[in-house]
Amino acid sequence: MPLYEYTCTRCGRTTEELQRFGESAPPACPDCGAPTVRVLSVPAPPSCGSTGPAAGRTCCGREERCDRPPCGEGGPCGSRR
Numbered sequence: 001m002p003l004y005e006y007t008c009t010r011c012g013r014t015t016e017e018l019q020r021f022g023e024s025a026p027p028a029c030p031d032c033g034a035p036t037v038r039v040l041s042v043p044a045p046p047s048c049g050s051t052g053p054a055a056g057r058t059c060c061g062r063e064e065r066c067d068r069p070p071c072g073e074g075g076p077c078g079s080r081r
Contacts, residue, residue, distance in 0.1 A: 005041040010034035 001018045008014075008029035015036070017027050026036045 005039045006036035007039050008032065008034050008036050014039065 001020055004017055004019050006015050006017060006026055006029075008031065011029060011032045011034065013029055013031050015027075015030060019027075026038055028034065029036055
């Protein structure tokens with residue numbers, strides 16, 4: 001089932017709901033009961049492939065950090081600043 005985000009038209013609360021395909025009625029706001037509207041949500045991109053780097057390796061497969069992003073940025077694998 002897909003996960004959708006809804007925003008309340010009255011209080012502005014954003015909630016996430018699992019909803020089956022074919023269900024067209026948006027859920028009511030859990031706080032105030034007002035109608036909600038579905039908002040566009042962007043999934044997080046995968047970092048370091050689907051399973052991540054091998055233990056002790058960087059994103060590019062090396063054992064030591066390189067000077068290219070994201071290694072050169074000093075952050076964890078896949079981080080962007």
